[in-house]
Each structure stands twice: as structure tokens, then as C-alpha cells.
Amino acid sequence: MVNLSPTFSPLYQQIKRLMIQALESGEWRPGQAIPSEQELAVRFQVSQGTVRKAIDELAADNLLIRRQGKGTFVASHADPRALFRFLRLTPLSGEIVPLKSEPLDCWRAKAGQEASRNLGIELSAPIIIIRRVLKHESKPIVVDEIYLPGEIFSGLNIEMLRDWQGSIYGLFESRFGVRMLHAREKIRAVAADRNVAETLGVPEASPLLSVERVAYTYGDKPVEWRRGLYSTAEHYYLNELS
Amino acid sequence: MVNLSPTFSPLYQQIKRLMIQALESGEWRPGQAIPSEQELAVRFQVSQGTVRKAIDELAADNLLIRRQGKGTFVASHADPRALFRFLRLTPLSGEIVPLKSEPLDCWRAKAGQEASRNLGIELSAPIIIIRRVLKHESKPIVVDEIYLPGEIFSGLNIEMLRDWQGSIYGLFESRFGVRMLHAREKIRAVAADRNVAETLGVPEASPLLSVERVAYTYGDKPVEWRRGLYSTAEHYYLNELS
DNA sequence: GAGTGGTCTAGACCACAGC
DNA sequence: CTGTGGTCTAGACCACTCT
Numbered sequence: 091m092v093n094l095s096p097t098f099s100p101l102y103q104q105i106k107r108l109m110i111q112a113l114e115s116g117e118w119r120p121g122q123a124i125p126s127e128q129e130l131a132v133r134f135q136v137s138q139g140t141v142r143k144a145i146d147e148l149a150a151d152n153l154l155i156r157r158q159g160k161g162t163f164v165a166s167h168a169d170p171r172a173l174f175r176f177l178r179l180t181p182l183s184g185e186i187v188p189l190k191s192e193p194l195d196c197w198r199a200k201a202g203q204e205a206s207r208n209l210g211i212e213l214s215a216p217i218i219i220i221r222r223v224l225k226h227e228s229k230p231i232v233v234d235e236i237y238l239p240g241e242i243f244s245g246l247n248i249e250m251l252r253d254w255q256g257s258i259y260g261l262f263e264s265r266f267g268v269r270m271l272h273a274r275e276k277i278r279a280v281a282a283d284r285n286v287a288e289t290l291g292v293p294e295a296s297p298l299l300s301v302e303r304v305a306y307t308y309g310d311k312p313v314e315w316r317r318g319l320y321s322t323a324e325h326y327y328l329n330e331l332s
Numbered sequence: 333m334v335n336l337s338p339t340f341s342p343l344y345q346q347i348k349r350l351m352i353q354a355l356e357s358g359e360w361r362p363g364q365a366i367p368s369e370q371e372l373a374v375r376f377q378v379s380q381g382t383v384r385k386a387i388d389e390l391a392a393d394n395l396l397i398r399r400q401g402k403g404t405f406v407a408s409h410a411d412p413r414a415l416f417r418f419l420r421l422t423p424l425s426g427e428i429v430p431l432k433s434e435p436l437d438c439w440r441a442k443a444g445q446e447a448s449r450n451l452g453i454e455l456s457a458p459i460i461i462i463r464r465v466l467k468h469e470s471k472p473i474v475v476d477e478i479y480l481p482g483e484i485f486s487g488l489n490i491e492m493l494r495d496w497q498g499s500i501y502g503l504f505e506s507r508f509g510v511r512m513l514h515a516r517e518k519i520r521a522v523a524a525d526r527n528v529a530e531t532l533g534v535p536e537a538s539p540l541l542s543v544e545r546v547a548y549t550y551g552d553k554p555v556e557w558r559r560g561l562y563s564t565a566e567h568y569y570l571n572e573l574s
Numbered sequence: 575g576a577g578t579g580g581t582c583t584a585g586a587c588c589a590c591a592g593c
Numbered sequence: 594c595t596g597t598g599g600t601c602t603a604g605a606c607c608a609c610t611c612t
Contacts, residue, residue, distance in 0.1 A: 139584085152574065158596055235559065280564075303573075322521050332394065332514040385600085402579080404578090519602080
């Protein structure tokens with residue numbers, strides 16, 4: 091097929107876009123298998139190789155997971171392997187154990203300047219704020235404030251957070267249909283104020299990691315803004331540069 | 333071809349290994365073009381598609397860079413785009429400008445326990461230690477200590493560091509034939525001691541990012557261990573979670 | 575126009591999982 | 594045994610770069 095280039099987009103990219111639509115619309119749900127490559131080739135009227143290339147990219151983006159002999163599955167935050175992708179905190183010594191989340195508070199508010207900018211919503215639009223602590227063997231390691239667009243997460247309350255076993259992104263995925271796909275973190279070192287020091291059980295003015303995150307769903311739409319303060323006395327933030 | 337599985341390795345993986353050998357041996361040098369896909373297909377006696385798949389992976393690993401219409405090139409730290417891969421420090425406001433490196437000191441020593449473990453060398457093996465400062469518009473932002481295996485970097489001295497324009501990994505690559513391929517960083521928050529505070533021009537006990545890095549060359553061999561202290565008053569460490 | 579990487583196809587066959 | 598993803602091939606054609 092000829093293309094006359096300024097708007098050239100390879101077939102497999104177009105297929106990829108169609109598949110993202112199927113994911114976003116909920117036609118294919120987290121944890122479930124999508125149709126086989128053969129079926130998709132028929133559905134989209136292209137060869138299997140072209141479908142494969144589209145799936146390859148979606149798998150590289152962590153939207154899909156391939157399992158030889160079994161099928162291709164929609165990635166899910168319910169999968170424990172997804173956990174470490176978004177919280178790379180590791181004990182200085184000892185095993186990597188998932189931290190236990192304890193919600194402290196959850197309330198409604200109106201978006202200020204910062205929340206509005208980071209979440210891409212109107213000033214004074216409704217937002218939900220969560221405060222929580224993450225503990226390692228009952229020792230507080232992280233204190234978090236999470237800002238969510240009220241429109242998308244309406245109905246969220248502290249009881250839901252308390253009852254939920256598993257990662258908070260798992261909750262967002264299964265209760266609100268919001269899938270966090272990637273995030274950008276800005277990391278700095280700050281001094282603990284009195285309040286935080288008390289919550290984390292460290293001396294006032296102790297150095298803490300400040301981790302500010304914006305997380306995005308389909309179409310690079312920001313849907314979460316959070317700021318965490320990490321006590322790194324007995325943990326470190328692990329990052330792979332590759 | 334039949335394979336009877338326990339030792340199964342796809343052809344393109346074998347080709348990939350051969351290509352890594354060509355890179356490691358210096359047959360193909362940083363910045364230069366490697367042979368075309370057609371030539372490689374002939375050389376390795378496989379189809380172009382198989383060569384492509386091998387190259388695809390090497391490009392994904394940042395060992396090669398494809399340029400449509402021009403060829404496939406060996407990635408180089410001389411390429412300014414490679415810079416940000418290993419130093420993700422961004423000003424809170426303003427443009428991303430490469431930091432300027434000022435070596436403070438460079439001396440020989442024997443590996444202690446930590447250096448020996450991190451560099452995978454014998455206790456008391458010769459090492460080289462570099463102390464330096466990175467500045468942003470003549471303001472010190474980072475103070476670094478870099479530990480290198482003396483055997484590989486023999487001949488390195490502070491004059492070389494002073495004369496070199498560009499990233500230190502560019503120096504390692506072009507003068508010592510050592511190519512840093514990936515790294516692992518452990519990030520914590522610490523308080524500035526008197527010495528460091530003076531060097532960075534911040535109050536004593538100020539919170540700083542402590543970034544400890546081990547960098548690896550071919551075959552996941554560790555060849556650099558460093559610890560940096562970052563002043564994050566006006567910069568942050570940017571991390572993409574994907 | 576010549577050469578390079580990039581796309582797409584159709585078909586054969588292999589490895590893996592589960593029945 | 595069947596269905597799934599994974600590998601490999603051979604060939605045609607397109608897009609990009611440089612001469």
C-alpha cells in the first residue's frame with residue numbers, strides 16, 4: 091500500500107491503537123486473556139506477524155503479558171509482580187516484603203493550584219485526599235498524601251481503603267476501573283517536620299526522601315498525584331539505570 | 333531445525349551473543365556503523381529477519397542505535413543523548429543543563445571490604461578513587477566519590493580528568509575501552525556532615541540525597557562503584573516508572 | 575538512484591501448557 | 594492431541610538519507 095508520507099503510520103501502530111481502545115473500553119479486562127493472535131489477525135484483517143508486532147509493543151509497555159502456550163493476558167495490579175514496579179523500597183538487610191498500608195484519613199477538598207496543575211483539572215474541582223502510612227513489620231516507613239480527581243474516584247472512602255487487601259492501585263483498578271500505566275517521580279531529600287517525625291517515629295529534622303509522583307492512565311492522562319516521605323534509615327529506594 | 337529442548341536457545345539469541353562479542357572485542361567501535369542487516373545475514377548464514385530480531389534487542393538494551401536510511405550504530409557515551417541516562421538531575425525551574433565536573437582528587441588505594449564486594453575484586457586489590465564536584469552555573473550540586481578497579485583503569489590521573497571535556501563515561505569509553513552499559517542505584521536521604529556541607533555550600537546537617545551506584549559493563553561485570561551526595565535544594569532526581 | 579532500515583505477508587515448523 | 598505463543602524464512606515493497 092502506498093502512503094505519501096506526511097501522515098505515515100505503520101499498520102501495526104494502528105492495530106496497537108485499536109487494541110488500546112479495546113483495553114480502555116473494558117472489552118478486555120485485567121487478568122483475562124485477550125483473543126489469540128490468529129483471531130486478532132482475522133478481526134483486524136492483517137497477518138499474524140503484524141498483530142504480533144503490535145502485541146510486542148503493548149507487552150513492552152506492560153499493558154499485556156505474554157505466556158507461551160497459554161495466551162496473552164491483560165496486565166493487572168492484582169498480580170503481585172506488578173507491586174515492585176511502583177514501590178521500589180528495599181530493606182537494607184533482609185527480604186523484600188510488601189509494606190502494609192494503614193489509611194489515616196480520607197477527605198474531600200477542592201483542587202488548589204498545585205493539584206490542579208498536576209492532575210490536569212480545573213482549579214477548585216473536587217478532589218479526594220488520602221493520608222496513610224506504610225509499615226514494615228509494624229514499623230512506619232512511609233507517610234503518604236494522595237490526591238485524586240473526585241470525579242473519577244467518587245465513592246472512595248476510608249472504609250474501602252481499610253478493607254482492601256493488596257496494593258492501592260489494585261483497588262483503583264478493580265473498584266474504579268482506573269489503571270495506572272506509568273508514573274514520573276521527582277525525588278529530593280528533606281528534613282522531617284515535627285508532625286511527620288512523630289508519625290514515622292524519627293527525630294525531628296531527620297533527613298527523609300521526598301518522593302513526588304504523578305501517575306498516568308491511558309492517553310497519558312494524569313489521575314493521581316502523591317507525595318511520600320520515606321524513612322531511609324533501614325530501607326533504600328532501588329533504581330535500575332538501563 | 334529440531335532442538336530437543338533442555339538447552340534450547342533461539343537462533344536470534346545466538347546471533348545476539350555473537351554480535352555482543354564483536355562489540356566487546358572492539359571489532360565494532362562506539363559511534364561507528366556496524367555492517368548492514370544484509371551483510372550480517374550473509375555472515376551469520378541466517379535470514380535478515382533473524383538478524384533484525386537480534387539487533388532489535390541490542391537496540392532495546394541501548395547497545396546499538398538504529399537510524400533509518402543511514403545504518404545501525406554502536407551506542408557511545410560521546411553522544412550527548414546518553415548523558416541523561418546516567419544522571420537524572422533536573423533543576424526545579426529552568427532548563428536541563430549538563431553539570432560541569434571538577435575533579436578534586438584522584439589517588440591509588442587498596443580495596444576494602446565494601447569496594448571489594450561491590451567491584452567483585454579481591455580484598456586489597458588495587459583501586460583508584462576519584463573525588464569530584466559537579467556544578468550548575470558554578471554552584472556545587474553534587475559531590476562524588478568514584479571507586480574503580482586499578483587493573484582496568486591503570487594510568488588514570490587527575491590531569492586526564494581535568495583535561496577531559498564531556499562525561500566521565502565518555503572518558504572511560506574512549507581512553508580505557510570500558511563501556512558502562514547499565515547501573516543500579518540505591519537512594520537514601522542523609523544529613524550533610526561538616527566536610528560535605530562546606531564543599532556543597534549548605535548548612536551542616538542539611539538533608540542530602542545519597543546515591544550509591546554500581547555500574548556494569550559486558551557480561552554484567554561491575555566496573556565502577558560510586559557514592560554521590562546531591563544537594564536537592566534546587567534540583568530533583570527524576571525517575572520514570574514504566 | 576542506490577543503499578539502509580522499516581513494514582507486511584504467507585507459510586512452515588517448534589516449544590509450551592493443559593486436557 | 595490441540596491450541597497458544599515463539600521462531601525462522603523468503604520475498605516484496607515502503608520510507609528515509611545521501612550522493
